[in-house]
Amino acid sequence: MSQTLGPDTTTRADVPADGTLELGERSLAVVLDGRRRHFHYVWLRDNSWAAEDRVRQSGERRLFTPSIPPGIAPTAASWDDDRGLEVLWNDRRAATYAPAWLRRHDYSPAARAARRPTVTLWPEAAGEPPRFPHAEVVGSTAGQLAYLDAVREHGAAVVTGVPSEHHEVERFAQAIGHVREVAFQRVHDVHHDPAGYNVAHTPGELKPHTDMPSYDWPPSIQLLHFLTNRATGGESTLVDGWAALAELRRDAPHHLDTLTRVPVPFQLFSDDEDTWAENPMVALDTDGEVRLLRFSNQLAQPLAVPFEQVEAFYDAYRHLGSIIDSGRYRATFPARDGDLLTLHSHRVLHGRLPYDPASGARHLQDVYMDVDDLLARRRVLRGEHRPLPAQPQEDA
Ligand SMILES: [Fe+2]
Numbered sequence: 001m002s003q004t005l006g007p008d009t010t011t012r013a014d015v016p017a018d019g020t021l022e023l024g025e026r027s028l029a030v031v032l033d034g035r036r037r038h039f040h041y042v043w044l045r046d047n048s049w050a051a052e053d054r055v056r057q058s059g060e061r062r063l064f065t066p067s068i069p070p071g072i073a074p075t076a077a078s079w080d081d082d083r084g085l086e087v088l089w090n091d092r093r094a095a096t097y098a099p100a101w102l103r104r105h106d107y108s109p110a111a112r113a114a115r116r117p118t119v120t121l122w123p124e125a126a127g128e129p130p131r132f133p134h135a136e137v138v139g140s141t142a143g144q145l146a147y148l149d150a151v152r153e154h155g156a157a158v159v160t161g162v163p164s165e166h167h168e169v170e171r172f173a174q175a176i177g178h179v180r181e182v183a184f185q186r187v188h189d190v191h192h193d194p195a196g197y198n199v200a201h202t203p204g205e206l207k208p209h210t211d212m213p214s215y216d217w218p219p220s221i222q223l224l225h226f227l228t229n230r231a232t233g234g235e236s237t238l239v240d241g242w243a244a245l246a247e248l249r250r251d252a253p254h255h256l257d258t259l260t261r262v263p264v265p266f267q268l269f270s271d272d273e274d275t276w277a278e279n280p281m282v283a284l285d286t287d288g289e290v291r292l293l294r295f296s297n298q299l300a301q302p303l304a305v306p307f308e309q310v311e312a313f314y315d316a317y318r319h320l321g322s323i324i325d326s327g328r329y330r331a332t333f334p335a336r337d338g339d340l341l342t343l344h345s346h347r348v349l350h351g352r353l354p355y356d357p358a359s360g361a362r363h364l365q366d367v368y369m370d371v372d373d374l375l376a377r378r379r380v381l382r383g384e385h386r387p388l389p390a391q392p393q394e395d396a
Helices: 043-044 098-103 109-114 134-139 143-154 166-174 241-251 253-261 308-325 372-379
Strands: 021-023 027-032 035-040 074-080 084-089 094-099 130-135 155-158 188-189 205-208 223-231 236-240 261-267 274-282 283-284 290-293 331-332 340-344 350-353 361-371
Touching: 021 074, 021 094, 021 130, 027 043, 027 074, 027 098, 035 043, 035 098, 043 084, 043 094, 084 098, 084 109, 094 350, 109 130, 109 308, 130 143, 134 143, 134 155, 143 155, 143 340, 143 372, 155 361, 166 223, 166 340, 166 361, 205 236, 241 253, 253 274, 253 283, 253 308, 274 283, 340 350
Parallel strands: 130 155
Antiparallel strands: 021 027, 027 035, 074 084, 084 094, 155 340, 188 361, 205 350, 223 340, 223 361, 236 331, 236 350, 261 274, 283 290
16 A cells, blocks of 8 residues: 555556555545546545435535545545445545546546647638538537537637628527627627727727726627628738737747736726726636736726836737737638627637728627637537536436
């Protein structure tokens, strides 16, 4: 029996037969598929599916986790090839952990890495986002999954042949999830309007940006439906912000670090509404990967940070802005009548080249959503949303 277990450094040749258990002081290792998999006792006890610990119907935890004593450990443990790991705990509870459940929840570095979503950053010479016919996205599970996979992996997709009807974009959002309602309008109309409340309503170039950084949690999905686009010019310009940040991380990690630390205020207001939030432009997840980019030159307000941070911020912002404005990682393409653009708007910036409002009508409507709901829909369509019980019910 080994007393201290750590990350697995053994080679395959050293690994004993499947089902071999090694009990340590605070964790155990079980060999499954020729690999030692390590689990802490407190983690196993917490994730017991024994009848006393779990609400069977909903999978909710009945066990109050903080009540698990720090000295929790097995008094007996064994392996059965069908049932899996069987443990009698020193608090007198018995629990079983099925092989499939242990595989799914293995938290070793390799298993965690394998579960990360695949994100394909755009190349420097980016092409148009993938296109999907409207009838297939709303009419078939396979079509909708292909569209959701594209949004998840590439951050953008175009749905084609969407009826050019008023508020069709809202109906589409409701077909795949829920509208995220924000200030101003539930469905935003974008057309030439000299009195409009932001620069999108002018015919000038709109540099790539993300919307609504004036919310603490900006909407993470944006749907833009082109009902009519007969004007000359006005091509869409999309930039993969995460690809731009990967370049910044490679060439100047200190600039990326600055942008994760210095808070920037953003504001968007109208005569009777106001949105304002102050956050760093870049948020990383707990693995250090980019999670969220806020980039809106037009909505940034005066910095209010300690004196010594000001120039460091401008140096970092200048660098990131030069990448975003360089044309690298940028897709430029005409919007056609009936196109509905879906953007993961914590990742992909959107903009527009100038257009001539006298040359023809141009009208688009957009709504926001949150990516959580798209990912939830994807999990439901793939049948992944129901938890796998660690201890299958005997009568199930
Ligand atoms: Fe915008």
